[in-house]
Amino acid sequence: MNAISIDTDRCDGCKACVKACFVNVLRWDEAGRRPVVAHAEDCVHCNLCEINCRRECITVTPDFSHLRWSAL
């Protein structure tokens, strides 16, 4: 499973990362005013959350070993 870490201290709550995710891995926590990683199992390391965080507080670490479908 890919690992997504968010430095919530650096985060300014702009929400860009939550919008950027095309498979709804990230979710907005209204109470804490911060993004949360809700469904890391669905992350496909497009990196758009990481690239579009202007505060550079997201790191996506892909786990390529989970991509092991059988082609034979």
Add this chain to the structure above:
Amino acid sequence: MAELDSLGEVISADVLVVGGGIAGLAAAITVKEKDPGLEVLVVEKATSGWAGKADRGGGILAFLTPADKPEDFVRFHVHHIGCFLEDQELLSEYAHTCNGVLDHLDAWGVKVAREKNGRWKYVKLPGLDVPWGLAGVDLDMCRRLRRHAARLGVRFLDKVALVDLLRHGDRVAGAIGFGVEDGACRLVRARATILASGSQNYRVMPMWSCGRGDGIAAAYRAGAQMRNAEFGSFVNMVHAASREVVFGAEDHMYNAKGERVSEKYRPGLQPDICAMAAVGWYREHLEGNGPVRVKSEENLLQIGSEILFSTDLVWERPAAIAFWSRLWEKAGAAESGSVASMPEVVPGFIGEQSPVRVDHDMATSLPGLYAVGDVSYSGSAWTGAVPSPPGRIRGTGLMNAVWSARKGALSAAGYAAEAGELPRVDRAHAAALKEGIFAPARREGAGVTALEVVREVQGAMTPVRYSNWKSEARMREALGMVLEAKGKLHALKAADPHDLARCNEARSMALCAEMFYRASLERKESRGWFVREDFPERDDANWLKWIVIREKDGEMAVSTEDIPLEGYPIKP
């Protein structure tokens, strides 16, 4: 219609667009341009402007350069790509009008690269004499389109998945679904509905992950016709370690004995990857000659694609460079244990099933329902016997998305303007759909997870011996696996609204896989992308036909239709 409210929030629009990727956005903009008085609502499962595949792809647009003639494009296409299964009238219209897509994108604020003299900047594929060229667009196109659409007054509803179509008799009257975060039921009533929800890609390859076939399944369940479902088995050759696409790998494959095998399986002029690349990979393994590797130094396309994608040497595209360099940097770390000069490749199954049948106005077989972009690409039939996108011409996915969206939106706008009252929606009908959609959320006790079903469907689709090197016996085996997965759908159990979306996607995947194998079993020949071991030849005497699928009395009814070649300019 007060009673509908008891099922969930009811929202109304003149034109409903399902899916806020590039096709949905282009359709919404076009409706507003044509008739600013129409209320347009885009409903997107993620966040429109960021969602969809367009900004996670190559950003390459295949268009006809000043040196390319539409007639040459059509002739080349019919002979070398779609193999006479095209609707030649629509193909010809595409060839004559697709370049307009670049002007529209430009007018809507999207950055397509230009030369200093103002002309579109383009390249030709190295070593290939084909009647098209490639232009570059930056990978922030959807964000720009959303901004433009909002300025025109298009409304957006994000984080809502629309799962089924509401009907009034045969006529489509909107759609029903739920919030993927709040789980609340939403009903959208509309005069015209445009499906722009993408293709079926079975959640195998990462960047294609949002293509889960919801719109295909919704249209099928509502009774719409499907066409060309048997071509949905697209594969790219990918790096064995990272599973990232190795562009051009198919032309430089070597087996473990050091023999070059590409030409053995891909003789003659090959404008792009074909199914035989994966079949060749499979047969080399079967004969004990695996693994298959690619000689990087020979692969001009790979070197070229790095130049095209992740540098500004050809096109100035900051968003694309950020995307590709970050992706390849991380993939490179995973690939570091492999031999860089000769990396091992495997087939990366993508699918790209796009069978919703549409006519020349992008109207489906159901009144009030239009389908544009990837959801109806094969179903429109202009691309013939290939999975589309990319239909063996990389760079037609985005072009078709915008081209078909404009056509469909103009038709839908006209229909909505003349449709009179909002069509009535019967409460019992909507309640029955809601019941089906929410069933996994209400299930108590033990159940099956969506991912279990998805894995089983993937197991029937990804092996080359099932979906690309086809035979009656192997396809029956794969279909059996799909039906077994289908048999578990009634026991799906959702942990939360996000998981409820996955459950409904699992339904779509099982349906699309069944459709793929039922259509494939019917076609007893090989043609274009479609390869059968037991019927290796193209059979023009019997198979200049489209295979059409629709639901009849709860069953998948498969029929064939002669291609009207007598009226087409190019004959076999």
